[in-house]
């Protein structure tokens with residue numbers, strides 16, 4: 720079999736960039752994907768010279784309907800055997816749903832849900848043939864409850880969590896693991912893109928670094944953990960939701976997300 724590679728989406732910044740460093744430190748060669756070509760090339764140079772790993776890059780908008788096919792064709796043409804798939808690319812948006820820009824919500828669903836699902840489809844089929852492989856899908860603690868003022872984002876992450884748990888069950892007999900990584904608010908470019916810098920959720924708070932989350936996610940993936948919630952407080956919050964009436968949960972989230 721060809722040399723194993725990890726494929727990481729959203730590798731140009733934040734958690735994805737730190738995942739690339741974490742995999743490189745552990746000696747893995749990789750394929751890095753995001754839209755920002757310059758950042759990917761800079762990362763390629765750094766990782767290759769610092770860790771001696773092989774790095775391929777592909778600048779691609781994962782919000783485009785043909786994105787997963789383009790990426791799959793790229794790894795096939797280069798004869799890259801994807802042993803680890805990391806679906807990390809994603810973004811959110813803040814505001815009242817009826818006022819938010821529709822194109823941004825549609826792109827969010829395309830990146831956070833459609834392309835993630837399509838990539839799982841094409842690469843899991845290959846993994847089944849090889850009877851080995853691991854998938855890491857980056858969900859969020861947002862996955863555990865509805866999120867007024869970030870309604871579409873929270874719903875996309877609920878999808879990622881449920882979808883990942885379901886295919887973890889289907890793929891386990893073939894020797895493949897699927898991990899849903901659920902970080903809470905984390906220091907990265909996410910807050911600026913989602914316009915949530917002024918909300919109670921993050922303002923003035925000391926957030927975990929992307930590096931901490933990436934290292935935790937890497938270990939959880941390699942252990943084949945199905946659901947990995949980063950941080951004790953996040954773990955308790957995510958689980959307390961199950962015992963709290965839904966009407967109260969939704970009001971609490973609205974309050975926490977407040978400005």
Ligand SMILES: NC(=O)c1ccc[n+]([C@@H]2O[C@H](COP(=O)([O-])OP(=O)(O)OC[C@H]3O[C@@H](n4cnc5c(N)ncnc54)[C@H](OP(=O)(O)O)[C@@H]3O)[C@@H](O)[C@H]2O)c1
Pocket residue numbers: 728729730731732733734735752753754755756779780781782807808809810811830857858859860901902903904905906907908909910912929
């Ligand atoms: N930070 C948090 O508080 C937090 C909490 C829970 C979950 N998460 C999740 O963690 C993941 C990583 O986010 P982050 O916090 O690291 O945010 P970030 O710093 O904004 O990084 C997002 C990454 O996704 C890529 N991306 C976004 N849209 C894309 C598109 N259309 N096509 C290709 N790549 C795209 C970006 O690259 P380009 O701009 O170069 O395309 C970037 O590399 C996301 O799935 C997010 O939902 C974040």
